[in-house]
Amino acid sequence: MKIRKSIIIIIIILIILGISLISFTFFYARKPYENIPLEKNVKILDIEIDRRNNIIMSITIYNEGDPLILEGASLVKIQAWITIISTKFSQPIIAYTNTSTKIPLGAGYKLDPEGADYYLYIFTNKGTAIRCMISYPTPIK
Amino acid sequence: MIWTPLTAIMIILGFSGVVLMLYAGPKAYSIIKKISKASLEEKYELEKTFYLISTVIWVLFIVRIIASILFWATNESLIPLIPGAMCQFGVNQAGAPWSWIDNGVKLIVLLVYGNWLVLDLINRRVKGAPLMKSLSKLFLAFIPLIVIDVFLDLAFYFTVSPVVVPCCRVVFTAESPVPCPYCFIFHDAPLFIAVISGYGLSICFTIWGFVVKRYTSKYKEIEEVGTNVMRKLAILALGFAILGTVVLIPAIIQVMSPAVPVH
Numbered sequence: 001m002k003i004r005k006s007i008i009i010i011i012i013i014l015i016i017l018g019i020s021l022i023s024f025t026f027f028y029a030r031k032p033y034e035n036i037p038l039e040k041n042v043k044i045l046d047i048e049i050d051r052r053n054n055i056i057m058s059i060t061i062y063n064e065g066d067p068l069i070l071e072g073a074s075l076v077k078i079q080a081w082i083t084i085i086s087t088k089f090s091q092p093i094i095a096y097t098n099t100s101t102k103i104p105l106g107a108g109y110k111l112d113p114e115g116a117d118y119y120l121y122i123f124t125n126k127g128t129a130i131r132c133m134i135s136y137p138t139p140i141k
Numbered sequence: 142m143i144w145t146p147l148t149a150i151m152i153i154l155g156f157s158g159v160v161l162m163l164y165a166g167p168k169a170y171s172i173i174k175k176i177s178k179a180s181l182e183e184k185y186e187l188e189k190t191f192y193l194i195s196t197v198i199w200v201l202f203i204v205r206i207i208a209s210i211l212f213w214a215t216n217e218s219l220i221p222l223i224p225g226a227m228c229q230f231g232v233n234q235a236g237a238p239w240s241w242i243d244n245g246v247k248l249i250v251l252l253v254y255g256n257w258l259v260l261d262l263i264n265r266r267v268k269g270a271p272l273m274k275s276l277s278k279l280f281l282a283f284i285p286l287i288v289i290d291v292f293l294d295l296a297f298y299f300t301v302s303p304v305v306v307p308c309c310r311v312v313f314t315a316e317s318p319v320p321c322p323y324c325f326i327f328h329d330a331p332l333f334i335a336v337i338s339g340y341g342l343s344i345c346f347t348i349w350g351f352v353v354k355r356y357t358s359k360y361k362e363i364e365e366v367g368t369n370v371m372r373k374l375a376i377l378a379l380g381f382a383i384l385g386t387v388v389l390i391p392a393i394i395q396v397m398s399p400a401v402p403v404h
Contacts, residue, residue: 004350007375011347014382015340018389022336025393026320079228079313080329081320082396112328114220115227117310135310 029081033074033121037128041065044132045100047120049111051137056109059120060102061130063095069125070095075109078117078133085109092125111136143222147215148298154208155294161201162287168194169277176274191273195261198280202254205290209247212294216240217327224305228323231308236301243293250290252345253283259349259374260356263366271362332392339385346378 046060056075072088085108095101103122111118115137122130142148172187172194179187216229223235233240257279264272309321326333350371357367 004371004375007379008347008350011343011378011382014386015343018336018340018386021389021393025396029396077324077329078315079309079321080324082325082329084329112227114328115308115310116324117315119315 026081029083033076033119033129036121039065039068039124039128039130042068042095042130044130047132047134049136054111054113054136055107056105056111056120056134058102058104058106059122059132060100061095061122062100063097065097067097068095068130069093070101070103070122070130071125072123073103073105073109074121074123076119076121077112078119080116084118113137142299143219143301143303145215145218145222147211147218148301151208151211151215151294151298154204154211155291155298158201158204158208158287158291161197161204162284162291165194165197165201165280166284169198169280172277173274173281188270188273191270191277192265195265195276199258199261201287202258205254205287206251208294209250209290212243212247213327215298219301223301223303225308226306227308227310228321228328230312230321230323231306232301234306234308235304236297239293239297239300242289243297246286246290246293250286251341252348253286255345256349256352257283259353259370263353263356263363263370266366267363269362271360272356275356275360330392330396332388332395335388336385336392339381339388343378343380343382343385346374346381350374350378 041064043062043064044059045062048057048059049055050057070089070093072086074086075084076082077084087105087108089103093101093103109120111134118134118136120132120134122132124130168190172191175183176187213229216232219232219235220226220228223231226232226235233244236243257276260272260279261276264270264276309324313319313321313324326337353367353371353374357364357371360367
């Protein structure tokens with residue numbers, strides 16, 4: 001009987017631990033993007049999507065502000081709060097003032113063929129980000 | 142109605158549930174009625190009848206438990222067939238309101254039906270079937286749930302149609318305090334299915350253990366077998382709780398690993 005009681009206590013502790021870990025994960029999965037300052041002088045000109053393979057091939061931006069050094073990108077699925085991919089560019093990309101810049105993405109930037117909303121973040125070396133919302137395959141009606 | 146192999150199986154399981162329930166229900170009722178006034182010989186006959194209907198109830202409950210697992214797989218398979226549906230949220234929208242209530246019912250069926258199955262397992266191991274009357278009463282008490290469970294399945298799968306639905310993106314926006322559970326669990330972090338199943342089974346085994354304990358203190362004839370079953374249930378519950386916790390680690394890594402900002 002004593003063994004059974006201690007087993008039940010262990011089970012309760014494990015379940016509480018599990019629920020706490022899940023809550024902790026949700027909190028931290030969301031946190032990195034919550035307080036990141038966004039660039040305001042950048043326009044999104046085009047997002048190239050390979051619809052056959054559901055992959056974001058590239059994003060073209062137009063920088064109206066000071067030159068920016070772009071270091072990497074992240075794709076976040078809004079409905080699931082999950083970062084699908086986070087990559088660092090092999091070489092930093094410079095977005096000059098009043099020019100358009102094409103940022104290649106490719107393979108890992110996979111979109112759910114059944115549909116979802118995403119935030120695509122392009123990170124700068126200043127700790128800011130360019131954020132772009134993508135509704136795939138169709139925008140919200 | 143959308144006819145697919147899985148929806149057809151769900152319909153068949155629903156109708157077979159009705160047939161089995163209609164067969165076992167009146168027999169269980171007649172056992173309750175007759176047992177208190179039965180002679181030793183009649184009791185033996187009732188015992189034989191009970192073994193027959195308990196086998197039917199085993200089939201019924203196992204069919205319903207299989208249906209409750211298939212329910213999620215069937216809904217997942219319907220996503221591409223419903224315009225606008227991106228996850229099971231959209232499928233549920235297409236089959237509302239039955240689908241939503243069915244989601245809730247499916248979460249408790251294993252816990253409820255499993256209770257009966259565990260008690261019957263003990264009853265079969267003890268001479269004289271001491272739980273015969275209790276199990277018959279318990280089965281009759283579960284009939285409303287079986288009816289609701291079967292009715293919701295039939296109502297849902299007969300009414301769900303390929304209508305254009307607004308999916309979870311309308312409800313779960315960037316500002317939502319919680320993610321869409323269907324997108325999260327079934328599409329992006331499938332390891333959480335194992336985590337939830339592990340913890341869910343652990344909770345079920347623990348509760349069944351408490352129920353067995355209650356019956357063991359009430360019926361002295363089943364004390365020995367009941368204690369043995371309680372021990373086994375506790376070990377299984379612990380095993381599944383450990384399994385859930387162990388799987389939780391790769392599940393968290395799966396969610397967290399790409400979430401590292403690059404700067």
